[in-house]
Amino acid sequence: MDEVRPSTGQSITLDELIALNAEMAALVRAGVPMAEGLSRLSCDLEGRLGRMADQLGDQLSCGQSLPQALASQGIEFPPVYQAVVDAGLRSGNLASTLETVASNARRMADARRSVVASLIYPIFVFLLAWGLFVFFTYKLAPALLFAFRGSDSPAEIVLGYVSALGATSHYWGPIVPIVLMALFVWWIDRSSRATLLEPAVATPLLGWLPWLGPMVRTYRQAAFADSLRLLVQHDVPLPEAVRLAATATCTAKMQQSAERIAGAVERGEPLGGQVEHLPGFPPILEWLLRSGHDRGTLEAALRHAADTYHRRAIRLAQSAQLFLPPLATLLIGGSVTCVYLALTIGTWISMLQMAMSW
Numbered sequence: 001m002d003e004v005r006p007s008t009g010q011s012i013t014l015d016e017l018i019a020l021n022a023e024m025a026a027l028v029r030a031g032v033p034m035a036e037g038l039s040r041l042s043c044d045l046e047g048r049l050g051r052m053a054d055q056l057g058d059q060l061s062c063g064q065s066l067p068q069a070l071a072s073q074g075i076e077f078p079p080v081y082q083a084v085v086d087a088g089l090r091s092g093n094l095a096s097t098l099e100t101v102a103s104n105a106r107r108m109a110d111a112r113r114s115v116v117a118s119l120i121y122p123i124f125v126f127l128l129a130w131g132l133f134v135f136f137t138y139k140l141a142p143a144l145l146f147a148f149r150g151s152d153s154p155a156e157i158v159l160g161y162v163s164a165l166g167a168t169s170h171y172w173g174p175i176v177p178i179v180l181m182a183l184f185v186w187w188i189d190r191s192s193r194a195t196l197l198e199p200a201v202a203t204p205l206l207g208w209l210p211w212l213g214p215m216v217r218t219y220r221q222a223a224f225a226d227s228l229r230l231l232v233q234h235d236v237p238l239p240e241a242v243r244l245a246a247t248a249t250c251t252a253k254m255q256q257s258a259e260r261i262a263g264a265v266e267r268g269e270p271l272g273g274q275v276e277h278l279p280g281f282p283p284i285l286e287w288l289l290r291s292g293h294d295r296g297t298l299e300a301a302l303r304h305a306a307d308t309y310h311r312r313a314i315r316l317a318q319s320a321q322l323f324l325p326p327l328a329t330l331l332i333g334g335s336v337t338c339v340y341l342a343l344t345i346g347t348w349i350s351m352l353q354m355a356m357s358w
Contacts, residue, residue: 011076014112016049017194018105021081023053025098035060065089080198083248084227090244091230100226103310104219105197107317111212112191118325122332123184127177129336134173136343137166144347155350162343199251210324215316221282222309224254229302239265253279284308 012020023045027037039057042050059069067086070077081101088097141162148156187205195201199220207213227248231241239262246258257278278286284305 011078011193011195012052013192014105014109014194014196015192016052017077017081017197018102018109019045020049020053021098021102021105025095025102028095028098034066066094078195078197080248081194083244084223087227087231087244087248090234090236090240091227092234093230096230097227100223101197104223105194107215107219107313108196108202108206111206111215111317111320112196114321114324115191115206115209115212116188118328119184119332121325122328123180125329125333126180126336129333129340130176132340133343134166134169136340137162138169138173139166141166144351147351155347159347209320210327211316211320212324215313215320218309218313218316220251220254222306222313223248225302225306225309229299229306232299232302239263254281257281 023041024034024038027034027041030037035057037057038053038060042054042057044050045053056066056069059072060066064072066089067082070082070085084097084101085094088094091097141159145156145159145163148159190201191205193201196205199216202216203213206216224245228241228245231244232238236244242258242262242265246255260278
């Protein structure tokens with residue numbers, strides 16, 4: 001099975017996808033034909049979102065399926081989203097699938113906004129401290145070095161290195177703030193795109209942060225369980241259902257494990273013996289799949305797994321929103337403050353010691 005890869009063109013933003021996805025789910029719930037509904041909806045939506053809705057409506061009117069219309073858009077939708085829509089159509093419950101995507105996307109958007117908010121103040125503190133450090137190396141360190149000249153104290157050695165560094169501060173001084181702000185703007189731009197729903201994108205952008213890495217993985221597991229439940233509920237053959245759910249929501253490891261499960265079921269082997277110690281599958285999901293299939297209650301087991309993972313992901317998201325801002329402030333702001341204080345207070349203590357020795 002091919003791995004779902006991130007989009008490489010101009011992608012729809014996460015907020016645009018949430019808005020368009022919500023409207024599509026409402027149309028499906030109301031029983032309005034998708035082509036007609038999107039064409040009329042485009043008049044109420046502004047900018048690029050309205051144009052996308054109009055183009056989707058036109059392509060659906062020309063006989064294309066919804067996945068085909070999404071794939072042929074000039075602005076690229078995430079391949080994972082296209083696979084989710086395909087799985088929803090195959091399950092016969094597109095509305096529920098779109099609502100699950102909307103819920104996950106909103107949580108990802110909230111987590112992203114929390115990260116942006118938590119980093120603004122620490123970055124401001126760092127830039128202020130960096131400016132003071134550059135001023136110290138360029139102006140204060142040479143003056144203090146003159147006072148310590150010939151004292152043979154550790155402060156003289158440190159100030160000598162710092163003064164030499166300050167002589168070239170007009171080169172390296174502006175580089176750090178420029179690079180930092182460029183990286184921050186790049187991260188904001190990349191994380192605002194709908195490709196954040198793809199594991200290959202979400203993991204490097206959010207996975208390195210406390211609470212958010214486990215949250216991304218938990219949402220992925222919840223989406224797999226929920227997609228598989230919908231497919232099983234609507235009598236999609238189990239091997240095909242496992243493959244579709246994995247393609248729509250999972251990483252390469254889970255896709256390989258899903259292919260192994262599907263192949264075993266197609267060979268007539270029991271599901272319970274195939275889901276133990278598979279790469280990418282969490283223990284809870286393994287146990288529920290085994291016990292659910294053995295009792296003939298696979299749908300109920302998957303529903304329970306999806307609910308469990310959703311609740312866990314919500315708790316992780318709430319913890320990130322609560323604890324990430326003060327943690328980022330403490331780590332970034334506290335670190336640069338300690339370095340600056342070490343330079344200033346250490347120099348002051350050395351001056352006192354030198355004065356006492358006179």
